[in-house]
Amino acid sequence: MKSENEILQAENEILQAGESIEANSSTNANKFSFDIIGYLKHFTHKWIAVILFFVLWQIIPSLNPVWGMFIVPPTVIASTMVSLTLSGVLISNLEVSLFRVLTAFALALVVGLSVGLLLGGFFRSIQKTLDPLLQMISQANPFTLFPIFIAFLGIGEVSKIVFIFFVTQWPILFNTVAGITNVDPILVKVAKTAGLGRFAVFQKVLLPASLPTVFTGIRMAAVFSLFMLIGAEMLGSTAGLGYMIMQAEGIMNYPTMYVGIVVVAMLGIIFMYSITLVEKRLTRWKQDITY
Secondary structure, three states: OOOHHHHHHHHHHHHHHHHHHHHHHHHHHHHHHHHHHHHHHHHHHHHHHHHHHHHHHHHHHHOOHHHHHHOOOHHHHHHHHHHHHHHOHHHHHHHHHHHHHHHHHHHHHHHHHHHHHHHHHOOHHHHHHHHHHHHHHHOOOHHHHHHHHHHHHOOOHHHHHHHHHHHHHHHHHHHHHHHHHOOOHHHHHHHHHOOOOHHHHHHHHHHHHHHHHHHHHHHHHHHHHHHHHHHHHHHOOOOOHHHHHHHHHHOOOHHHHHHHHHHHHHHHHHHHHHHHHHHHHHOHHHHOOOO
16 A cells, blocks of 8 residues: 555656646647747748739729729739630640740750850950950840841741840850859969869869859840740741730730730749759859858
8 A cells, every 4th residue: 555645746746747748738839829920920021022012913903994904903814814724825825935945045055055164264365355256246136136037047936946045145155254264263273283184173163163153144044035035926926925915915805915924924933943943952052151
């Protein structure tokens, strides 16, 4: 038989355990509540401008009949986008535009990066000689050159792809050259002192250090590629998002026109997000720097 003291001690231990469990539960509940509040504050702080923009966009057309004729609210755009997708109109035009812009952008990446790396990393004297000529050609208005592209390449896909490629390659090329030539000379001297050869210096020092500038040019090229895509499809095409926007505007079908505009904007966001992910993966060394 247990003594009275032992029984009282056991009861105290049980009460203490219960209080501890209750305190832990209260702490966890408070922590969970704090996490939710913190997440809501972060979400609101990050997206409040976007939310207000769409709310105003939805409300403004209803305030004035004239505004309502030219400003289509997001709900109407969303329903129109669903109907155009189900009918296949949006998908077919999107496929044509994606083929053109992705092909031209891929060519611009290959040519711009290759030429930029060669000129900036190995042929500095040639780069200095060619730079004035390249700068002059890059400043030519692309839309004034579009008839020349059509005259030499026809009105098919090749002329549109070359047109987009012509404009898109320049920011990649120039930023690649600038990224390599602007690397801190001390880094190069240290690498040479360590016994690295010319190619090793390029691979281990120049190329990694120039990546942030190179990706700046790639992001600029992505934006230019979408601008030139829509311009080329509006000037001379029978399919694509630019053609769809132009045709809808001509017959005052504003919901379809806005759908095309929104889809192009969404493509731009996807392009930027994808390029940023690749940049973060290739420049992890830069992410570790804190101040």
